[in-house]
Amino acid sequence: MAKVFSDSMVIQRGQPFNLWGTAGAGEDIKVVFNGRSYSAQANGQGRWLVTLPEQSVSTGQTIEIHASNSLALSDVAFGDVFLAGGQSNMEYKLDQVISRFPEEKTLDHYPDVRHLDVGRHYDFSGPQSDINGGQWAKAGKDTIGRFSAVGWFFARDLSERVGVPIGVISSNVGATPIESWMSLEALQAFPEAQALAYKLSNETSRMALRAEYAQQRKSWLRKNPNQKLPWAIKHSTSLDFKPTGFFNAMIAPLQPMKFAGVIWYQGEGNTEDPKGYSDKFRGLIGLWREYFAQPKLPFMFVQLANFQKPDMQPAESRWAELRAQQAEVFSTVDYTSMALAIDVGERHDIHPKDKKTVGERLALGARHWVYGEPGVDYVSPMVSDARASGARGVINFDYIGEGLTVRGDRLSGFAIAGEDEEYVWAKASLQDNEVTVWSDSVKEPKHVRYAWATNPEGANLYSVSGLPAVPFSVEIERY
Secondary structure, rough: OOOOOOOOOOOEOOOEEEEEEEOOOOOOOEEEEEOOOEEEOOOOOOOOOOOOOOOOEEEEEEEEEEEEOOOEEEEEEEEEEEEEOOOOHHOOEHHHHHHOOOHHHHHOOOOOOOEEEEOOOOOOHHHOOHHHHHHHEEEOOOHHOOHHHHHHHHHHHHHHHHOOOEEEEEEOOOOOHHHHHHHOHHOOOOHHHHHHHHHHOOOOEEEEEEEHHHHHHHHHHHHHOOOOOOOHHHHHHOOOOOOOOOHHHHHHHOOOOOEEEEEEOOOOOOOOOOOHHHHHHHHHHHHHHHHHHOOOOOOOOOOOOEEOOOOOOOOOOHHHHHHHHHHHHHHHHOEEEEEEEOOEEEEEEOOOOHHHHHHHHHHHHHHHHHHOOOOOOOOOEEEEEEEEEEEEEEEEEEEEOEEEEEEOOOOOOEEEEEOOOOOOOEEEEOOOOOEEEEEEOOOOOOOEEEEEOOOOOOOOEEEEEOOOOOOOOEEEEEO
8 A cells, every 4th residue: 555554544534535555556445444355456557546535533443455465554533634734743643842832741631632743755756646755643652752742732732622533644745945845837937946956856967967066165165174063054955955856745645635734834935035935825825725636625824933143123024025925815715714823933943942832833824724723823923004193103903803902011023114125113003903113213104013023022913713814914004
């Protein structure tokens, strides 16, 4: 069978499901499940696929597969399966943050959460038929340390609320740009990335590029004989992170599966050039939905966390630009949610340890889109408009739920500017869910920003339900 199948796995309930694998060309395959038999025949390439009817929630199931040899999957559960994609903050294991959450390994009872870590592998020759490896594991004190930390907290929250087995397929690689997770066809709107992908799909060109990268590394080391090769050079001269590689090897092989939704934590790998990220992200979401034949597949994603030292004065920020691109995707793509992390990051660590808050905020989106929970407040407050009132700006927000609140003694995180776009920190006040901003040095404010920084530490506008307001940069309208 395909390597995604193993004992203790979770299969998506409520939809017909596929089993597939390889056998001898033309070989007859028989699947036995719940007292019924289902048959197929391997094609000329030795590949087979059997579709079984949809199932309701259950555990402890056995599925037998018979051909020239026989095998069985035991302790199979039918529940909800989520695909966890992205880069290192999704990849980060619970063991790597356990010092923050030691109680996770001492629970009296572990919910029925099961996890599969797709083996890291890339391939540029085209979509692959199987993953590199992996093994399903059930949650327990001896296993959860190897789970994606975000995936664990997300799944644990949902499992305890809805009472069904939750499976997380963790398919992510640290430092990857979004292009790594897109297909050759999906890159059509991005000629430079697609041209590189075409080049990499040819083995001769790939070997030449590998030699070129090796020469670049040697050249740098000759000029800097007493230093470690810097991460930026390693990253730019590695084939791993180039377009299509991880999609072909770690997403495409999952195509016959069905999912309850996707959780996605990525973006740091594109902060050097955030322009166009929203178009790529929209393309990726569309690609995955098309690939899995689920046009309304819920997509819950994380907006970048705060990182590095806070700015002493308002400044431009590529991280802030990328957050704005992520917010644009949420505003324009249906069946999505955006979990903010600007208040749980760490200035000295790009891998903040508070994965619990992130996982539970992602779960809010699933509670809305997947489970249809009424009244769940899953959207952070977002700016709707900013208007001038004399020398002040007045800002209104959408998605405020039961209202807005300030965490702390005074509202902070705002900056304003006149026509010259020279931003200064602004004073701000909240009244009747409107924010008023002003500065004595800006007589006619024209622009206002909130939490617009790589590290917007101190930005403290929240919804009453505890969700931080979304960073923004908008023009103040004069009527």
